[in-house]
């Protein structure tokens with residue numbers, strides 16, 4: 365895009381749609397101008413006659429992809445879009461997961477719920493640059509098997525020996541039958557897989573309660589706050605540090621984040 369600070373959306377066409385789960389839809393959007401983005405960054409997606417909402421890029425390059433959980437008016441309007449419809453996009457905004465990776469590290473990707481969207485972007489980046497990373501482990505959880513997005517991709521990833529990614533899946537409670545993966549909350553399974561602290565980084569995205577329990581588990585295992593990296597998804601309006609909608613005390617999540625170390629998150633005022 366010409367100018368990251370530009371408040372005016374550029375037109376973009378919906379070129380593909382894929383249902384991930386009952387309430388999560390992945391869109392592929394082709395903007396009129398090339399948009400270059402990095403894993404962890406976000407953009408504002410507007411639907412005419414509905415409104416504008418922030419979404420993480422769920423892919424690493426090319427046309428924009430995002431995965432949208434249906435929860436209110438804007439996201440309902442997004443779920444009604446059809447291939448060929450026009451939307452508005454502006455961004456990319458915010459910092460990137462990549463800003464926190466210095467040197468060749470072992471990477472743990474830990475995702476729950478719609479937090480899998482930004483993690484997918486980072487995973488794609490790692491796969492495209494595989495020799496720059498050490499051991500890669502992906503732990504992904506959801507309430508039920510039907511709530512796990514990107515399952516086809518994950519199954520293909522498991523079979524791809526060159527990718528060298530250990531894919532671990534879990535659901536909160538025992539499903540009826542046929543489930544051969546883990547059962548238990550993400551932080552419990554994270555504890556069980558015994559992540560190694562040495563030369564490692566853990567990227568955790570998901571509901572705040574999951575992030576907190578994962579960080580507690582990791583801290584008990586000796587991980588330092590700057591080895592645990594997460595995103596905050598405070599409600600946003602402008603996305604460019606002007607409206608004051610997203611701030612936590614002096615921290616503007618849209619400008620200073622949305623990616624933060626757990627050390628940074630711990631310093632933020634608790635009542636926000």
Ligand SMILES: Cc1cc2nc3c(=O)[nH]c(=O)nc-3n(C[C@H](O)[C@H](O)[C@H](O)COP(=O)(O)OP(=O)(O)OC[C@H]3O[C@@H](n4cnc5c(N)ncnc54)[C@H](O)[C@@H]3O)c2cc1C
Nearest residue numbers: 406417418419420432433435436437438439481597598599
């Ligand atoms: C940086 C960033 C990245 C995001 N990435 C994604 C993504 O990849 N996929 C995705 O589905 N969503 C993502 N979100 C959340 C998304 O922006 C909201 O779900 C969306 O704006 C809701 O709009 P709505 O009009 O449909 O819902 P509303 O009518 O505004 O709200 C419906 C319900 O959702 C709750 N809600 C709305 N926004 C948020 C929020 N930011 N945090 C917690 N609860 C909220 C409301 O309290 C309400 O209960 C992201 C948000 C931010 C700030």
Ligand code: FES
Nearest residue numbers: 601603607608618
């Ligand atoms: S969203 Fe407006 S200041 Fe952050």
